[in-house]
Amino acid sequence: xxVLKLATAAPEKTPWGAQVNRLAAxxxxxxxxxxxxxxxxxxxxxxxxxxxxxxxxxRIEMGLFTVSAAGQQAPEVGLMQLYGYFDDNDQRACxxxxxxxxxxxxxxxxxxxxxxxxxxxxxxxxxxxxxxxDVDQLKGLKIGxxxxxxxxxxxxxxxxNPVPLSPGEAASSASTxxxxxxxxxxxxxxxxxxxxxxxxxxxxxxxxxxxxxxxSQRVMDRLSDEDQAAIxxxxxxxxxxxxxxxxxxxxxxxxMRALHTSQGGKIVTLTDDQVAGIRGKLAPxxxxxxxxxxxxxxxxxxxxxxxxxxxxx
Amino acid sequence: MTYQSVPMxxxxxxxxxxxxxxxxxxxxxxxxxVLIFGDVAGREFIGPVGGALGFDMGSTGIYGARKISxxxxxxxxxxxxxxxxxxxxxxxxxxxxxWVPTSWGPYVDRISNGLSAAVFLAVAxxxxxFVNASRDIxxxxxxxxxxxxxxxxxxxxxxxxxxxxxxxxxxxxxSAPAREExxx
Amino acid sequence: MSAFGLLAxxxxxxxxRQTLTVILLAAIxxxxxxxGHGYLDYIxxxxxxxxxxxxILSVPLFLLCGAVMTEGTAARRLVRIVRAITAPTRxxxxxxxxxxCAVFAAISGSSIVTMIxxxxxxxxxxxxxxxxxxxxxxxxVSGGTLGIIIPPSIPLILxxxxxxxxxxxxxxxxxxxxxxxxxxxxxxxxxxxxxxxxQKMDWAELWAxxxxxxxxxxxxxxxxxxxxxxxxxxxxxxxxxxxxxxIIEFFVHKEMKIRDYFNVVTETAKLGGALFPLIAVALxxxxxxxxxxxxxxxxxxxxxxxxxxxxxxxxxxxLLLAVGAFMTTNEAILILxxxxxxxxxxxxxxxxxxxIIMIVNLEIGYLTPPVGMNLMVAMVTFKEKFSDILMGxxxxxxxxxxxxxxxxxxxxxxxxxx
Ligand code: NA
Ligand code: NA
Numbered sequence: 001x002x003v004l005k006l007a008t009a010a011p012e013k014t015p016w017g018a019q020v021n022r023l024a025a026x027x028x029x030x031x032x033x034x035x036x037x038x039x040x041x042x043x044x045x046x047x048x049x050x051x052x053x054x055x056x057x058x059r060i061e062m063g064l065f066t067v068s069a070a071g072q073q074a075p076e077v078g079l080m081q082l083y084g085y086f087d088d089n090d091q092r093a094c095x096x097x098x099x100x101x102x103x104x105x106x107x108x109x110x111x112x113x114x115x116x117x118x119x120x121x122x123x124x125x126x127x128x129x130x131x132x133x134d135v136d137q138l139k140g141l142k143i144g145x146x147x148x149x150x151x152x153x154x155x156x157x158x159x160x161n162p163v164p165l166s167p168g169e170a171a172s173s174a175s176t177x178x179x180x181x182x183x184x185x186x187x188x189x190x191x192x193x194x195x196x197x198x199x200x201x202x203x204x205x206x207x208x209x210x211x212x213x214x215x216s217q218r219v220m221d222r223l224s225d226e227d228q229a230a231i232x233x234x235x236x237x238x239x240x241x242x243x244x245x246x247x248x249x250x251x252x253x254x255x256m257r258a259l260h261t262s263q264g265g266k267i268v269t270l271t272d273d274q275v276a277g278i279r280g281k282l283a284p285x286x287x288x289x290x291x292x293x294x295x296x297x298x299x300x301x302x303x304x305x306x307x308x309x310x311x312x313x
Numbered sequence: 314m315t316y317q318s319v320p321m322x323x324x325x326x327x328x329x330x331x332x333x334x335x336x337x338x339x340x341x342x343x344x345x346x347v348l349i350f351g352d353v354a355g356r357e358f359i360g361p362v363g364g365a366l367g368f369d370m371g372s373t374g375i376y377g378a379r380k381i382s383x384x385x386x387x388x389x390x391x392x393x394x395x396x397x398x399x400x401x402x403x404x405x406x407x408x409x410x411x412w413v414p415t416s417w418g419p420y421v422d423r424i425s426n427g428l429s430a431a432v433f434l435a436v437a438x439x440x441x442x443f444v445n446a447s448r449d450i451x452x453x454x455x456x457x458x459x460x461x462x463x464x465x466x467x468x469x470x471x472x473x474x475x476x477x478x479x480x481x482x483x484x485x486x487x488s489a490p491a492r493e494e495x496x497x
Numbered sequence: 498m499s500a501f502g503l504l505a506x507x508x509x510x511x512x513x514r515q516t517l518t519v520i521l522l523a524a525i526x527x528x529x530x531x532x533g534h535g536y537l538d539y540i541x542x543x544x545x546x547x548x549x550x551x552x553i554l555s556v557p558l559f560l561l562c563g564a565v566m567t568e569g570t571a572a573r574r575l576v577r578i579v580r581a582i583t584a585p586t587r588x589x590x591x592x593x594x595x596x597x598c599a600v601f602a603a604i605s606g607s608s609i610v611t612m613i614x615x616x617x618x619x620x621x622x623x624x625x626x627x628x629x630x631x632x633x634x635x636x637x638v639s640g641g642t643l644g645i646i647i648p649p650s651i652p653l654i655l656x657x658x659x660x661x662x663x664x665x666x667x668x669x670x671x672x673x674x675x676x677x678x679x680x681x682x683x684x685x686x687x688x689x690x691x692x693x694x695x696q697k698m699d700w701a702e703l704w705a706x707x708x709x710x711x712x713x714x715x716x717x718x719x720x721x722x723x724x725x726x727x728x729x730x731x732x733x734x735x736x737x738x739x740x741x742x743x744i745i746e747f748f749v750h751k752e753m754k755i756r757d758y759f760n761v762v763t764e765t766a767k768l769g770g771a772l773f774p775l776i777a778v779a780l781x782x783x784x785x786x787x788x789x790x791x792x793x794x795x796x797x798x799x800x801x802x803x804x805x806x807x808x809x810x811x812x813x814x815x816l817l818l819a820v821g822a823f824m825t826t827n828e829a830i831l832i833l834x835x836x837x838x839x840x841x842x843x844x845x846x847x848x849x850x851x852x853i854i855m856i857v858n859l860e861i862g863y864l865t866p867p868v869g870m871n872l873m874v875a876m877v878t879f880k881e882k883f884s885d886i887l888m889g890x891x892x893x894x895x896x897x898x899x900x901x902x903x904x905x906x907x908x909x910x911x912x913x914x915x
Contacts, residue, residue, distance in 0.1 A: 043661075044787055045788065049455055050546045050549075053447070053450075053452050053461075056450045056452065057446050057542070059536070059539060059542070069455075071455070072452055072455045072461075073450070073451065073452060073453075074451070075453055075458050110451075111450055111451050112450045140360070140361070142356070147377070147379070147380065148456050149456060152376060152456070159369070161360060161373065162374070163356065163374070164379060165730070166551070166552070168661050168663055169663055169665065169730065171663065172663045172664075172666055173665070173727075173730060176665060176724065177726060177727025178727040178728075178729070178730055179727075335759075335763050338762065338763065338765075338769070338770075339759060339762040339766065342557050342561055342762055342766065342769070343762065345554060345557060345558065345736075346561065346736050346739045349558065349733055349735070349736035350739070350740045352733070353736065353737060357728050357729065380551075382551075382554050383548070383549060383550075383554065386548065386554060386557060386773070389766065390557075390769050390770065390774065391770075391774070392770070393769040393770025393771075393773065394773075394774050395770065396766045396767050396770050397766075397767050397769075397770030397771045398770070400767055402768075402770070403516040403770075403771050404516060404518075404771055404775065404825070405514060405515070405516050405517065406511060406868075408511060409508070409511035409514075412512055413512060421512075421513065421514055425513050425514040425515060428513055428515060428519070432522055432523060433519075435537075436522060436540070436541065439538045439540060439541050440541040442538040442541075443538040443545070444541075465545050468541060468544060468545060469541070471774075
């Protein structure tokens with residue numbers, strides 16, 4: 001029996017925890033018990049940036065990561081995270097599954113990361129102490145972010161000030177007023193206590209975040225052919241298609257949304273015009289970011305543009 | 314080789330080396346203060362004031378201030394390791410000092426320096442292995458998109474520097490500093 | 498058998514007078530070789546991971562700021578104001594020492610810096626005014642430990658770092674427990690000096706002291722006010738504190754020169770050079786312990802033997818007091834907090850409250866032999882006998898244990914302001 005340590009930031013009692021456990025079961029089944037996935041929940045093995053680097057070097061065998069973390073191994077892959085880029089999540093699911101899987105797998109393999117399947121971070125909204133429905137209201141606001149180029153540049157488009165924070169500091173930074181807005185997902189917003197300090201959710205869907213299940217390429221290469229095939233069969237199961245994974249996370253978001261309202265929180269729904277007003281500022285920034293990553297960036301952006309067109313309507 | 318005499322060139326070398334590491338540390342720690350303060354001042358003062366005066370200020374913090382500061386911290390810390398070894402301010406637990414006869418003290422100290430050198434050289438070697446692996450894999454520093462191995466290399470370099478100093482203390486015990494208690 | 502080997506290795510290295518960094522490195526290598534896969538490059542990887550944390554940036558900045566304050570005259574000016582205010586109490590100078598330490602603690606993140614800054618002014622003054630040597634020593638040496646419970650605090654930052662607890666919350670949580678300790682210490686000073694006549698308030702002196710020290714007196718207000726009104730984070734506050742300290746020492750008090758700055762930073766580099774590699778190595782030990790699920794096993798073991806949260810708390814406190822006798826605060830936090838916090842949490846204690854309990858325990862550890870950093874540094878700084886200093890701090894240790902019990906049993910003191 002070979003033990004594969006799997007690192008994730010997610011707690012076990014969440015849909016991500018359920019997905020991890022399901023993957024563990026699938027791999028055990030497909031390998032007829034030769035492979036045993038041992039999950040470490042709640043960032044026990046470290047932050048996702050740290051654990052992804054360890055996975056690339058073969059110290060940790062598997063993990064569940066956001067695509068923005070993958071950007072530290074291959075910066076151009078981070079472009080998948082371009083905020084506001086997709087018209088809706090169905091379009092994104094189509095682009096991911098039909099056009100991007102092979103491309104991303106090819107780009108990550110030489111960086112030590114075997115891309116297993118897509119995962120889902122969820123829909124990100126603007127959590128704040130105030131209503132935000134148009135671009136001008138964002139101007140000059142202090143926005144809490146985790147540092148990377150795309151995060152920083154994105155908020156600058158609106159004339160806002162990105163303030164780098166670790167997620168652990170989000171709630172206290174909100175309470176002192178160090179930040180005015182913390183863009184995040186419901187599944188962080190409510191358990192972290194941030195919802196008590198920033199009670200207003202402005203449902204401008206700034207980010208719909210893909211994630212990935214990954215295996216260390218070095219570990220993969222050391223496994224027997226049968227075991228490698230078993231892992232690939234597990235990932236190829238219908239339960240790990242983008243749409244299925246997404247729906248599960250979104251259903252959980254709906255529960256959290258209801259919980260937030262029942263606790264006296266407020267949800268602001270933006271009209272299509274209001275959304276378009278904010279998103280409309282972003283197109284030049286998408287190309288600028290792609291150009292920033294050189295030929296690799298341009299290539300992947302080109303592919304995304306074509307896929308998006310093919311997946312529309 | 315007489316026990317206490319330290320050749321003049323070695324003394325000179327140690328002095329210059331020490332001064333160099335001190336300067337590196339002074340510059341690194343000072344820049345950390347400048348960067349972090351500049352980031353805060355830009356965000357909380359220059360931005361709002363400029364905005365109030367009607368300028369279109371956009372984002373006024375210093376991009377990547379903390380990541381660059383972290384790099385400087387690693388450099389400063391490992392230059393500091395050299396300074397600390399040179400001045401005898403590393404923390405040494407003293408529980409077992411009385412377990413060996415006092416007259417053996419100088420010999421134990423000499424062996425001690427040799428052993429510390431060996432351990433630090435080993436760390437430097439494995440550090441080099443790690444930095445190399447990191448370079449092969451191509452990990453970049455999030456936010457700066459600079460290969461992270463450049464930052465990481467400060468660790469083995471710092472250990473080599475400290476190890477070489479222990480080697481010199483081992484060969485010429487007279488060049489070793491007296492131990493000092495350090496406040497924290 | 499292999500655990501025995503580890504013990505032998507550590508004892509051997511102790512006899513060979515190795516530094517704590519070398520001993521920890523060797524112990525970790527042993528763990529990797531005997532229980533792990535034997536890849537020693539993981540040690541350096543973990544050292545990098547440990548240092549690659551932005552929160553850690555505040556540590557060199559607070560060290561530097563403390564060094565600037567020690568070199569400059571801000572501390573002397575603060576003490577003068579406090580002396581003028583506390584003159585009408587019995588044992589006025591002793592009360593002034595405790596209050597000065599408390600005020601200075603609101604600027605400094607360390608126990609030693611607080612003790613040296615206040616003690617170098619008030620210890621000679623107390624002796625001159627006829628206080629016994631032991632009482633004078635005990636008061637400044639013990640008062641100095643307030644430096645780590647009243648925010649800002651380097652040990653609290655380290656606790657937040659290794660347990661992923663909010664530093665803003667930890668800083669706020671330290672305020673009331675800090676006040677409890679101050680009140681207890683002042684009560685002891687007044688009681689010990691109950692036969693000593695109080696002085697009259699000298700309004701002219703207070704006014705003069707305020708005029709000379711207003712910039713220094715503003716320091717805690719700017720530092721903590723800025724954090725809690727959202728101008729900067731605790732990490733960033735360290736840079737603001739440093740810049741403020743440099744501005745007042747260079748341009749307002751005009752008693753510091755560029756040359757002094759170079760020396761001050763070199764001193765900080767020495768401290769940093771001893772501390773950061775150690776932090777990195779100690780944290781890398783934490784990482785392998787987690788990899789082998791040691792904290793989880795500790796929780797299980799604890800729950801088998803200690804069924805009641807209060808027995809757990811008692812055992813943990815006794816353990817920490819014992820550890821505090823032998824280890825310095827920073828190392829104790831780095832090594833033990835990640836193991837003990839999950840245990841405390843499993844018994845229903847809030848991580849922030851537990852952090853404060855740990856800090857108060859280790860604060861006492863600064864005063865307990867054989868390894869009591871305040872005792873050792875006081876010996877060098879004040880040129881006094883170890884036994885005199887120890888006798889002087891004994892009553893304060895008793896006072897602080899009472900404070901610890903109150904702080905541990907009343908979670909509201911730590912959590913009420915959050
Ligand atoms: Na303090
Ligand atoms: Na002690």
